[in-house]
Amino acid sequence: MKQLFILITLFFTLILKCGFSQVNIRIYICDTSHKPLQAATVVLQDSVHLYSGMSDSFGCVVLHLPAPGQYTTHISMLGYRSLDSTLRVEKQMHDLNFVLQPSSRQLSEVVVRTTNISISQDAEKFIVHYVNPNFIQGRSIWDVLKSSPLILTDNDENLSVLNNGNVVIFINGKRQYISMQSLVEMLKARPADDIQQLEIIPMPTAQYNVPQGASIINIVFKKGTNYTKGYVNSTSSYRSLFSEMLAAGITHQKEKWSYDINAEGDYKQFKIRQKSNLYDPQLPLQWTTTQTTQVTYPNLDGSIQLTYQPSKNTELTLFHESNYVSAQPDHYSSDAFTSYLQTMNGSQDSTDRSLINRKINYYEANSVLQYDWTNTDQQKKFEFILSHVYVSYDQSITYLFQNLKSGNLKSSSNLYQYLPSFNNNISARISYTQPIWKKVIFSIGMEYDHSYAHNQVNWSQIVSGQYQPIDSLNLLYHLPEDVYEGFFNFQIPISQKFSLNAGLRASHTRDNGKLNGASVYDSHYNNFIPILQFSYQPSQNHQFTYSLEDGIYRPSFWDLVPYFRYSSSNVITQNAASLQKTTYFKNFLTYTYRQKHVFMLYNNFMYHPISNNGYPYVTQDGKLLLASTNLKYDNLASVSYNSSFAFFKGIWNLSPYVYVTYHTIRGKDSTAFLKNDLLWMGIILNSQLTLSRKKMWFAQIYPYFTTPSSGDNSFYKDLHAIFLLNVSLIKKIKNWTLLLQANDLANTSSYQTRRYIFQDPQIDYRLQQYFLMPQFQIRISWNFGNQKISSGNVNTRAIEEIKRRAGTNL
Numbered sequence: 031m032k033q034l035f036i037l038i039t040l041f042f043t044l045i046l047k048c049g050f051s052q053v054n055i056r057i058y059i060c061d062t063s064h065k066p067l068q069a070a071t072v073v074l075q076d077s078v079h080l081y082s083g084m085s086d087s088f089g090c091v092v093l094h095l096p097a098p099g100q101y102t103t104h105i106s107m108l109g110y111r112s113l114d115s116t117l118r119v120e121k122q123m124h125d126l127n128f129v130l131q132p133s134s135r136q137l138s139e140v141v142v143r144t145t146n147i148s149i150s151q152d153a154e155k156f157i158v159h160y161v162n163p164n165f166i167q168g169r170s171i172w173d174v175l176k177s178s179p180l181i182l183t184d185n186d187e188n189l190s191v192l193n194n195g196n197v198v199i200f201i202n203g204k205r206q207y208i209s210m211q212s213l214v215e216m217l218k219a220r221p222a223d224d225i226q227q228l229e230i231i232p233m234p235t236a237q238y239n240v241p242q243g244a245s246i247i248n249i250v251f252k253k254g255t256n257y258t259k260g261y262v263n264s265t266s267s268y269r270s271l272f273s274e275m276l277a278a279g280i281t282h283q284k285e286k287w288s289y290d291i292n293a294e295g296d297y298k299q300f301k302i303r304q305k306s307n308l309y310d311p312q313l314p315l316q317w318t319t320t321q322t323t324q325v326t327y328p329n330l331d332g333s334i335q336l337t338y339q340p341s342k343n344t345e346l347t348l349f350h351e352s353n354y355v356s357a358q359p360d361h362y363s364s365d366a367f368t369s370y371l372q373t374m375n376g377s378q379d380s381t382d383r384s385l386i387n388r389k390i391n392y393y394e395a396n397s398v399l400q401y402d403w404t405n406t407d408q409q410k411k412f413e414f415i416l417s418h419v420y421v422s423y424d425q426s427i428t429y430l431f432q433n434l435k436s437g438n439l440k441s442s443s444n445l446y447q448y449l450p451s452f453n454n455n456i457s458a459r460i461s462y463t464q465p466i467w468k469k470v471i472f473s474i475g476m477e478y479d480h481s482y483a484h485n486q487v488n489w490s491q492i493v494s495g496q497y498q499p500i501d502s503l504n505l506l507y508h509l510p511e512d513v514y515e516g517f518f519n520f521q522i523p524i525s526q527k528f529s530l531n532a533g534l535r536a537s538h539t540r541d542n543g544k545l546n547g548a549s550v551y552d553s554h555y556n557n558f559i560p561i562l563q564f565s566y567q568p569s570q571n572h573q574f575t576y577s578l579e580d581g582i583y584r585p586s587f588w589d590l591v592p593y594f595r596y597s598s599s600n601v602i603t604q605n606a607a608s609l610q611k612t613t614y615f616k617n618f619l620t621y622t623y624r625q626k627h628v629f630m631l632y633n634n635f636m637y638h639p640i641s642n643n644g645y646p647y648v649t650q651d652g653k654l655l656l657a658s659t660n661l662k663y664d665n666l667a668s669v670s671y672n673s674s675f676a677f678f679k680g681i682w683n684l685s686p687y688v689y690v691t692y693h694t695i696r697g698k699d700s701t702a703f704l705k706n707d708l709l710w711m712g713i714i715l716n717s718q719l720t721l722s723r724k725k726m727w728f729a730q731i732y733p734y735f736t737t738p739s740s741g742d743n744s745f746y747k748d749l750h751a752i753f754l755l756n757v758s759l760i761k762k763i764k765n766w767t768l769l770l771q772a773n774d775l776a777n778t779s780s781y782q783t784r785r786y787i788f789q790d791p792q793i794d795y796r797l798q799q800y801f802l803m804p805q806f807q808i809r810i811s812w813n814f815g816n817q818k819i820s821s822g823n824v825n826t827r828a829i830e831e832i833k834r835r836a837g838t839n840l
Contacts, residue, residue: 053098053119054407058127059089059105066090067130069223069252070107071161074117075570076100076526080150080625082159084226084252092406095119096523105130146683147674148625149179151573153521153531154235154563155248156180156628158228162680166222168726168762170811171249172214174222177718177730179628179672179685180230181247185756185773185805187214191245192232192618192632192670193689198240200229200248205239207349207398207417208333212294215277217249219261219767219811226250232618233577235561236517236533237461237473239415242559242581243616258282259815269805271299271324280815290335299326303780305798308654319598322802327357327390343405349398357390384598385430393422409471411463418456425449428492431599444492447595451485453587461517471521473533479513483587508544509551509587513537519561531563535581543590543607551590551607557582571624578617585609585640589658601654610660613637628672639664654795662696680720687714693739708747712736726762731755749783749796769809777804 059070066089073082074093081101083091095101098119106112110130117126146165150157158178160166166174176183182190189197189210199206199213206213229248234240260280267273275296282289302325307318333351340346396419403412429445461475489503519533536558543551559581567573594604618632638660649655670689677684688711695706714734721727734754739747758771779800 053095054409055093055095055119056125057085057091057093057105058125059085059091059107060127060129061110062129062131064129067107067110069163070105070110070130073104074101075104076102080570082150082157082227088253094409096526145626145674146676146680147179147685149622149628149674150625151565151567151575151620151622153529153565154231154233154577156230156232158230160222160225160227162676163223164720164723165676165680165683166225168723169222169728169760170218170767171220171222171225172217173718173728173730173760174225175217175228175247175249176732177683177685177716178228178230179674179687180232182687182714185754187211189247191230191247192630193668194232194243194245196241196244198244198246200246202251203248204347204400204402207396208292208335208351209331209353211329212277212292212331212333212351215263215294216261216279216292218809219263219277219279219813220259221813224251226252233561233563233579233616235521235531235563236519236535236559237463237475239413239459239461242535242583243614254283256284257816259813261814262812263809264811265296265807265809267298267805267807270301270802271326273298273300286339288337288339290333290337292331292333294331295329297326297328299324301325301802303800303802306796308795309793325357327355330354343403345402345404347398347400347402349396349400351394351396353392353394353396355390355392357388382599383432383434384596384600385432386596386598387428389426391422391424393420395420409463409465411461413459413461413475415459416457418454420452420454422452424451427595429596429599433599445596446490446492446497448488448490449486449593451483451591453481453483455479455481470523473519473521474517476516477513478515479511481509481511481513481587483507483509483511485509485587485591485593487591487593505593506546507591507593509541509590511539511541511587513539527567529565531561531565533561535559535561539584541584541587541590543587545592545607550592553584555582555584555611557584573622575620575622576617578615580615581613583612583614583636583640585611589640589642597656601656603656604658606658609640609658610638612639612660614639626673630670630672631668632670633665633667636664638662660698662698663694664696665694667692682720683718685716685718687716688712708739710737710739710748728760728762730758730760732757747785749785750781751778752782753778765813767809767811767813769807769811771807771809773805773807774801775804777801 057072059067059072061067066085068085068089070085070089070091071082072085072091072093073080074095075081076096076099081093081095083093085091101117101119103115103117104112105114105128107130110132113128113130146160146162148159148161150159158180160174175181175189180191182193184190188195191197197210199210208216227250229246229250231238231246231248234244234246238246240246258280261278263275263277265275265277267275273296275294275298277292277294279290279292281291301322303320303322305318305320331351331353333349335347335349337348338346396417398415398417400416401412401414404410425447426449427447429447430442431445432442433440457477457479459475459477461473463471463473466472485507487503487505487507489500490497491500492498515535515537517533517535519531522530522532524530537556539555539557541551541553541555542549545551559579561577561579563575563577565573565575589605589609590607591605592607594602597603614634614636616634618630620631621629623629640658641661642656642658668689668691670687672687673685675684675686676682690711691709693706693708695708697706712735714732717731719729719731721729732755734752734756736748736752738749738751753776755775756771756773757775758769761768780802782800783796783798785794785796
């Protein structure tokens with residue numbers, strides 16, 4: 031162990047001696063009357079890397095350069111002549127000043143762009159630059175976000191980064207604790223002119239404050255001071271039933287204080303049809319089920335954030351959010367018919383009818399206190415976060431099971447299941463970052479989390495309207511959990527072409543589950559998550575990145591509650607307190623060509639992954655049991671291509687995403703999940719169109735196609751291709767925005783079928799779930815306040831200047 035420590039110390043010592051000092055420069059841009067120019071694009075480039083930024087309200091851009099040396103400089107802005115020069119950066123240089131001259135070119139020469147979006151890489155980050163200001167004008171941040179490379183959205187407005195749906199949003203490098211739904215509403219209303227750039231981090235290094243396995247989207251806004259802005263969004267949707275949503279928010283910043291208040295309420299309802307059939311020639315047994323479920327629930331969400339900035343480098347933030355969701359149907363929401371054909375003692379026709387009413391009450395309160403000290407010039411940062419989360423989740427399920435023979439009621443039973451639960455979590459985190467030996471950025475920190483989960487299951491039988499307890503099925507489950515975590519990370523620039531990120535997250539977790547007062551689950555986890563990222567850029571047009579991460583996922587307290595419930599009278603779903611940890615190894619290799627084309631090889635291997643519906647089988651009495659279990663392993667590999675193209679002078683922006691995926695699953699023994707090898711491919715062609723820049727008409731077309739998955743005796747397998755077509759039309763009138771949208775316009779989900787194979791390959795179970803029709807949506811947004819914090823006035827003035835000189839109306 032001593033020799034290993036010495037070797038690791040020598041390794042990092044050698045690496046540190048290869049680094050070089052960084053230089054921070056401030057560039058000030060003004061016009062010929064010495065007025066600061068906002069929203070000017072600044073690009074500095076050495077022989078390998080590209081560094082860019084956009085000027086703020088003071089005409090200032092701060093860039094972090096790896097070393098002194100010679101850089102090619104390009105500065106441009108709509109309505110002004112571009113400035114190209116060669117800049118010699120010295121170690122002691124900090125402030126540079128440039129003056130842009132008004133452009134005398136014709137309109138067509140000024141506004142033409144061959145590229146709307148460019149992509150660059152900086153260590154662990156993919157940076158998306160919006161190089162054409164006309165592309166983002168008139169759109170919201172959400173509309174632009176959906177059209178960005180590497181980012182995908184679904185019909186439920188869930189975000190994913192490179193197929194990872196666990197996404198955390200940062201704004202200006204600071205994590206946002208507001209719920210994703212409320213955050214999306216805010217992004218829908220805020221104009222895209224506020225964006226400076228997007229930073230996408232598929233595999234965050236150890237110093238980031240995110241859950242294990244999450245990806246990050248960091249939205250970098252232009253700077254502004256003393257502003258007030260707000261929004262009101264109203265959205266109406268129709269998909270067999272009407273849904274309504276209303277959201278509002280206001281943000282105010284003046285001098286040292288700022289506040290951000292958001293409120294949202296919605297009433298959603300829709301219908302889903304599910305078809306399933308099972309065939310087992312050995313019992314023999316078969317059934318066919320068709321049910322239409324109506325889902326209706328309201329949601330209320332409110333949040334407030336107060337920020338105090340006593341000095342340039344310090345900031346104190348207090349955040350609170352409360353969220354309530356309820357589902358209170360006044361009728362049975364699931365109506366399942368199960369038909370059996372038994373031939374053991376002659377032909378008998380039997381039909382079981384299952385009526386299930388499930389009510390839900392969910393409440394969550396989230397409070398965060400955060401202190402930040404940041405010195406940008408010296409690249410130092412101190413962060414302290416204290417948070418508390420309380421969750422209350424109650425379910426009540428009423429079952430009515432009826433057995434009919436030859437159409438006549440033979441027997442029935444009425445059961446009631448009540449599952450109250452709550453969870454308390456408190457956590458504290460502290461971290462510090464600074465350069466060491468003026469060469470390498472070093473981050474270190476620690477975190478402590480304590481959780482207490484309380485889960486109860488009560489059963490009753492309903493007889494003549496009276497609830498009679500079934501004490502033999504009742505249980506009370508407690509799960510206290512303590513997590514101790516520490517981390518460190520090195521950002522090491524080895525040369526101008528090669529850089530390294532090396533970090534480690536180490537944690538110890540203790541779970542102590544108690545069932546009805548007796549200890550049934552006492553487990554300790556030691557988790558070591560090494561994260562390594564290599565970046566190599568041999569030339570301006572070529573850049574390679576390799577990232578890897580290794581660690582474990584421990585079962586959550588929801589997975590460990592040993593309870594069961596009925597999906598129908600003959601389908602049982604149950605959890606297991608004996609679940610084991612999951613070990614994973616995730617890595618990817620990317621190649622970026624000409625800051626536009628991103629190619630990726632991705633692989634994620636999990637040993638003993640948890641499957642909530644895993645290891646299902648048909649019991650001898652004809653019930654289908656879906657039990658949570660650990661599989662042997664799960665491996666997913668894919669190759670993908672992502673890019674962005676601009677056509678017709680930037681009017682049409684196309685972001686293609688093409689991938690091929692190979693998925694392998696194996697069960698723990700030879701009888702389960704044989705030959706689970708799946709292969710499929712998908713194509714997404716996300717198009718964003720500017721129909722009229724003068725009248726502010728925009729459109730977006732989102733076609734998504736995936737092939738059926740091929741493979742023999744697969745645990746699950748898509749039997750039909752998926753074709754998704756979403757179309758939206760956007761009209762902006764001053765501070766008002768109107769959006770008309772149709773999702774799943776082809777309604778092809780009704781043809782999709784998924785097949786499951788259980789213990790014996792001859793047992794065939796097929797499941798099909800789909801909406802009855804496409805979704806149609808109308809959204810009306812109203813913005814108030816000085817929305818364009820940094821660039822609005824400057825862009826307007828530049829356009830007016832172009833009009834006057836060119837004699838053209840836009």
